[in-house]
Amino acid sequence: MKQILITGDRSGSGKTSITLALTALLAKKHRVQTFKVGMDYIDPSYLAAASCRPCRNLDSFALSTAQIQEIYSYGCRGADIAIVEGVRGLYEGAEALTDLGSTAAIAKELDLPVILVVSAQSITRSAAALVKGFQYFDPKVRIVGVILNNVKGGTHKAKAVAAIEHYCGVPVIGAIPRMEEMQLTMRHLGLVPYREGTGKGDFDLRIRAITEMIDQYVDLDRLLSLMKESNVPVQESPSFERTIAPDVTIGVAFDEAFNFYYADLFDVLASLGAKPVMFSPVHDSLPDADGYIIGGGYPELYARELESNQKMRDAIRTVSKNKTPIYAECGGLMYLTDRIILKAGWQGDPEEHTYAMCGVFSGETRMPARRVVSYVTGTSDATSLFGQAQFHGHEFHHSDVVLSSRTRYAYQLSRGIGIHDNLDGAVIDNTLGSYTHLHPVGSRGMFEHFVRLCRQKR
Secondary structure, three states: OOEEEEEEEEOOOOOHHHHHHHHHHOOOOEEEEEEEEEEOOHHHHHHHHHOOOOOOOEEOOOOHHHHHHHHHHOOOOOEEEEEEEEEEEEEOOOOOOOOOOHHHHHHHOOOOOEEEEEOOOOOOHHHHHHHHHHHHHHOOOOEEEEEEEEOHHHHHHHHHHHHHHHHOOOOEEEEEEEHHHHHHHHHHHOOOEEOEEEHHHHHHHHHHHHHHHHHHOHHHHHHHHHEEOOOOOOOOOOOOOOOOOOOOOEEEEOOOEEEOOOOHHHHHHHOEEEEEEEEOOOOOOOOOEEEEOOOOOHHHHHHHHHHOHHHHHHHHOOOOHHOEEEEEEHHHHHHHHOOOEOOOOOOOOOOEEEEEEEOOOOOOEEEEEOOOEEEEEEEEEOOOOOOOEEEEEEEEEOOOEOOOOOEEEEEEEEEEEOOOOOOEEEEOEEEEEEEEOEEEOHHHHHHHHHHHHHHHHO
């Protein structure tokens, strides 16, 4: 199997659009398995659509080396090519003096060759100095080729390519001109995650436009020649091994409002004897299940529709009061509050709007608020539906959830903000709502406790 990692010199380098296009091009003739570095949902949704295989996340902050290797090996089954997309710049991570959480850490842990995407706007010879610096910063990271982006004209390209290949000793396998149409395409795609059945035709048109552009300017054969050729080690997959027949049903909210899930979640649930049943809080009635998961997403964009489905909101409040286990992450947490308040000025609307939500937690969600993007570490107490555990996760939100002073919290955070004063995981009965996103492999024991509780409360 051929393997490569594609990363950028910085955020905004163009690596996402380039990786997406290369995936779509290669998937025409090969079985391509994609991975995304970091705890991210949107890029993986597009990579999965382009490859027609679930994209899986790799993150050295939330996962151990053994777990990263296990996910990689499990995901690569039956694939001809593995493409890993980096996050932000190659060396950006959780800390200043280590590569924890970085793309570089994943490149080293999986021994992957690296293609560096460089935004070459307004630089030529300096591009060689930049690449040289990336090479020397950590010699254990094997940069084997460069793709230049935002190139203007033939002279610009010729000087930058000659300088990099002379001073850095690696080939430039692509030089992509500045194209406003590609920027507009990616800006549109980046607004919401791709979801099968929603906007698929529009996605196909836009990805076709990107691939046609990239196909003209990247040497695909040269890219294939630079990939690592080896067999991915076949190893045991304890996180995914199905040891018991399905005997528990878990309702999973999945629609345009809630779709932030890691692909591994569904494999982990299956390994624990739980069968996921999808439902839409926007459109459906609540299905009968032994427990429920309401993931992240954009409930604020569909607040009117969520409010209109009162039958769903009432049913969720009822099953929560009946102590059926419910786990809600971020957008799911917002949905379980009394109301979502969209302040005047949000998305250009001069008026404030308030929408009734489920009312499981006494309190409200306010948007917009300060933007929070952070890795999270903490502990879960023994009384929560996840049991006593230590965890590593991630929070990313632009809202404030303000709950009653009587609210009990199951999480104590040592890193991150959470809902209130480093407290997260609001609890009522057997319902837990948090801003913290958990990786299902890194926190498998917590999900095992959740499924066990669903089995007991059935």
